[in-house]
Amino acid sequence: MTDQIKFKPVRKAVFPVAGLGTRFLPATKAIPKEMLPIIDRPLIQYAVDEAREAGIDQLIFVTGRGKTAIVEHFDTAYELEDTMRGRDKSLEALEPTRIQPGNLVTVRQQVPLGLGHAIWCARAIIGDEPFAIFLPDELMIGRSDGTGGCMKQMVEAYNQVGGNLISVLEVPHEEVSSYGVIDPGKKLDGFGGALTEVKGLVEKPRLEDAPSNLIISGRYILQPEVMRVLENQGKGAGGEVQLTDAMARMIGTQPFHAVTFAGRRYDCGSKTGFVEATLALALERPDMADEVRAMAKRLLGV
Numbered sequence: 001m002t003d004q005i006k007f008k009p010v011r012k013a014v015f016p017v018a019g020l021g022t023r024f025l026p027a028t029k030a031i032p033k034e035m036l037p038i039i040d041r042p043l044i045q046y047a048v049d050e051a052r053e054a055g056i057d058q059l060i061f062v063t064g065r066g067k068t069a070i071v072e073h074f075d076t077a078y079e080l081e082d083t084m085r086g087r088d089k090s091l092e093a094l095e096p097t098r099i100q101p102g103n104l105v106t107v108r109q110q111v112p113l114g115l116g117h118a119i120w121c122a123r124a125i126i127g128d129e130p131f132a133i134f135l136p137d138e139l140m141i142g143r144s145d146g147t148g149g150c151m152k153q154m155v156e157a158y159n160q161v162g163g164n165l166i167s168v169l170e171v172p173h174e175e176v177s178s179y180g181v182i183d184p185g186k187k188l189d190g191f192g193g194a195l196t197e198v199k200g201l202v203e204k205p206r207l208e209d210a211p212s213n214l215i216i217s218g219r220y221i222l223q224p225e226v227m228r229v230l231e232n233q234g235k236g237a238g239g240e241v242q243l244t245d246a247m248a249r250m251i252g253t254q255p256f257h258a259v260t261f262a263g264r265r266y267d268c269g270s271k272t273g274f275v276e277a278t279l280a281l282a283l284e285r286p287d288m289a290d291e292v293r294a295m296a297k298r299l300l301g302v
């Protein structure tokens, strides 16, 4: 038996996209924050691309009122395509928006009770399979050396160790209170230092209570049992049902590991992170890099 078939494969991904996006108002009054573009792709597209690169193609969006543009984005745009064809224009740019019929499902989170509650809303579709979670605010860009995106690296680790995995990264100590923080155990042999046991998890700890400066960076592979734990998960930090608290209760009952992503992460939930991602990605695009570099120099007066 190969390592690849020891564990149930990860085929489903949950994208919690019901958030109100208040940090980007008024831009997000009529447009979901997940539809804000980094250059010419909305944030949700980057997350979906990352899922597919990892071999995950059953997409579950936990949405809310006012979020229909996300589903429209992944549908056929008949008039647009017909007009473009008539004008002999290439439809290539639309390729990433095409989803196999039946591979996109939405459920609604009627009331914003927290990330844990949003994930629990997908329980009937998850059934008894492991599943991935993507927080689209966190933009994860893989290296150009072929190691792949964050979820691809996580799926590769999952195929070796099974259980539950979360992506982590180091942040300056004074920032830990904005995130879920792990209490790291020993590093596993054979993963180049990238796989660490998780002994504990705490959501948005006070600086003095944080067990480390390794934060959860918005990618998860979880076993379906977490849904049962979420079922009776009380409110935690910020008065919300926290996924981190439910995961913490699973430690000891199932394997739990953290993957340090080899690549870059941009926090597009913050305005400066959003601008940084836009600039960084523009500087990497052959069709834009020279012009953007010259523009940046001009603006900085250097």
Ligand code: G1P
Residues within 6 Å of the ligand: 115, 135, 137, 138, 178, 179, 180, 181, 203, 215, 216, 217, 218, 242, 243, 244, 269
């Ligand atoms: C959520 C999670 C937190 C994680 C963070 C990553 O927090 O609850 O554990 O570290 O995403 O962005 P939120 O940003 O929704 O407050």
